[in-house]
Amino acid sequence: MFKDKLIVVGITGSIAAYKAVELVSNLRKKGADVHCVMTDSAQEFLTPLTLRTLSQNPVITAMFAEPKRWNVEHVGLAEAADLVMVVPASANIIGKVCHGIADDFLTTMIMATKAPVLFAPAMNVQMYLNPIVQKNIAVLKEQGYHFVGPGSGNLACGTEGQGRLIELSVILARAEELLVKEKPLLGKKVLVTAGPTREFLDPVRFLTNRSSGRMGYAVAKQAYLLGADVVLISGPTEIQPFPGVQCIRIETAQEMYEAVLAQWEDCQVIIKAAAVADYRPQSRNPEKMKKQSGDLQLVLSRNPDILAELGKKKKSQILVGFAAETENVLASAAEKAMRKNLDFIVANDVTREGAGFALDTNIVSFVFPNGEIRELEIMSKDDVAKAILKEVIKKLQMRSDGDG
Ligand code: CTP
Numbered sequence: 352m353f354k355d356k357l358i359v360v361g362i363t364g365s366i367a368a369y370k371a372v373e374l375v376s377n378l379r380k381k382g383a384d385v386h387c388v389m390t391d392s393a394q395e396f397l398t399p400l401t402l403r404t405l406s407q408n409p410v411i412t413a414m415f416a417e418p419k420r421w422n423v424e425h426v427g428l429a430e431a432a433d434l435v436m437v438v439p440a441s442a443n444i445i446g447k448v449c450h451g452i453a454d455d456f457l458t459t460m461i462m463a464t465k466a467p468v469l470f471a472p473a474m475n476v477q478m479y480l481n482p483i484v485q486k487n488i489a490v491l492k493e494q495g496y497h498f499v500g501p502g503s504g505n506l507a508c509g510t511e512g513q514g515r516l517i518e519l520s521v522i523l524a525r526a527e528e529l530l531v532k533e534k535p536l537l538g539k540k541v542l543v544t545a546g547p548t549r550e551f552l553d554p555v556r557f558l559t560n561r562s563s564g565r566m567g568y569a570v571a572k573q574a575y576l577l578g579a580d581v582v583l584i585s586g587p588t589e590i591q592p593f594p595g596v597q598c599i600r601i602e603t604a605q606e607m608y609e610a611v612l613a614q615w616e617d618c619q620v621i622i623k624a625a626a627v628a629d630y631r632p633q634s635r636n637p638e639k640m641k642k643q644s645g646d647l648q649l650v651l652s653r654n655p656d657i658l659a660e661l662g663k664k665k666k667s668q669i670l671v672g673f674a675a676e677t678e679n680v681l682a683s684a685a686e687k688a689m690r691k692n693l694d695f696i697v698a699n700d701v702t703r704e705g706a707g708f709a710l711d712t713n714i715v716s717f718v719f720p721n722g723e724i725r726e727l728e729i730m731s732k733d734d735v736a737k738a739i740l741k742e743v744i745k746k747l748q749m750r751s752d753g754d755g
Contacts, residue, residue, distance in 0.1 A: 552634045
């Protein structure tokens with residue numbers, strides 16, 4: 352999302368200015384063209400040299416310095432920017448922008464830009480709670496400016512409360528959201544399942560599988576970025592959901608079944624990327640099982656097939672399944688798409704290099720119940736998620752045109 356985007360990072364006078372260093376470095380690593388603008392006070396906390404080195408671009412520190420390019424610099428940057436981020440944003444910059452004061456490079460540039468502007472406030476709790484600051488923020492929000500944070504916790508001034516610069520991951524998530532201009536899933540509710548399930552033998556032992564959850568988490572994130580209200584029902588994973596995605600954590604297939612049934616009805620789209628265990632131990636020992644001499648035989652009972660159940664119940668919902676196969680990939684997927692009444696199934700051969708569990712890439716095909724097949728190249732799980740949602744959006748569009 353950040354690749355080749357021109358992002359202006361405005362840094363103002365707050366002790367949190369040092370955190371802009373990590374932000375700039377992160378944006379660069381993600382492929383953005385980062386231009387830093389520092390106010391006079393910011394330069395008391397941080398040197399332009401640090402930001403110049405990390406952004407690999409000149410840092411703008413003064414309004415009337417000799418421009419690095421031929422054009423009127425603040426206008427040039429304001430026009431070229433895809434996004435302006437003010438991190439950290441002091442009470443002073445918020446007040447100045449709110450009242451139309453443009454007395455330095457940053458305020459002038461903000462005044463001249465049509466790009467979205469995102470403020471991440473950082474200040475003392477009393478300053479933040481001051482009704483003047485609160486009113487300024489409310490006015491700016493009304494005018495279409497964006498805010499992220501602040502968070503709560505220990506503040507540099509020795510007090511505790513709201514005013515800390517919110518975590519970088521949250522700032523980056525909001526930035527990503529603002530960079531996606533088209534929101535075709537606005538007003539739509541999307542349910543995504545992800546990760547493995549755990550089927551317990553006793554309180555410490557369970558049967559599970561190798562699913563990392565990455566594919567489902569990528570789908571949830573991309574659906575959110577496209578404007579959807581996203582509910583992610585997830586088995587145990589190490590991944591954090593994208594900020595803004597509502598995450599319901601479960602462990603067993605039965606718990607996933609109950610959570611899905613409680614949520615699916617008012618959803619327009621359901622994407623089942625979870626690797627649900629088909630079987631569970633017939634009984635779950637309340638205490639840790641003791642070993643016995645000789646072999647142990649386990650009896651397994653069938654878990655509900657959540658996807659098949661939704662296929663029976665669905666009304667106008669778009670229902671998408673996944674099939675991780677090791678043989679007869681396309682034929683088995685087509686059979687499942689038919690049998691489970693799906694709109695399409697995302698099939699992958701998990702034995703192929705670059706596909707399957709715990710990787711950042713996947714190689715998938717979309718298989719439709721009418722036998723149609725669309726094979727996709729090897730791509731990142733984020734790109735697979737985008738392709739899935741593009742197909743979903745096409746189907747939603749056809750449905751609203753009364754065509755599908
Ligand atoms: N699924 C489900 N509930 C289950 C099992 C699977 O909802 N109890 C969903 C998965 O989320 C996935 C799809 O069904 O979208 C996988 O199909 P499935 O036929 O269950 O695949 P496997 O169990 O992997 O394969 P097979 O039945 O062929 O062994």
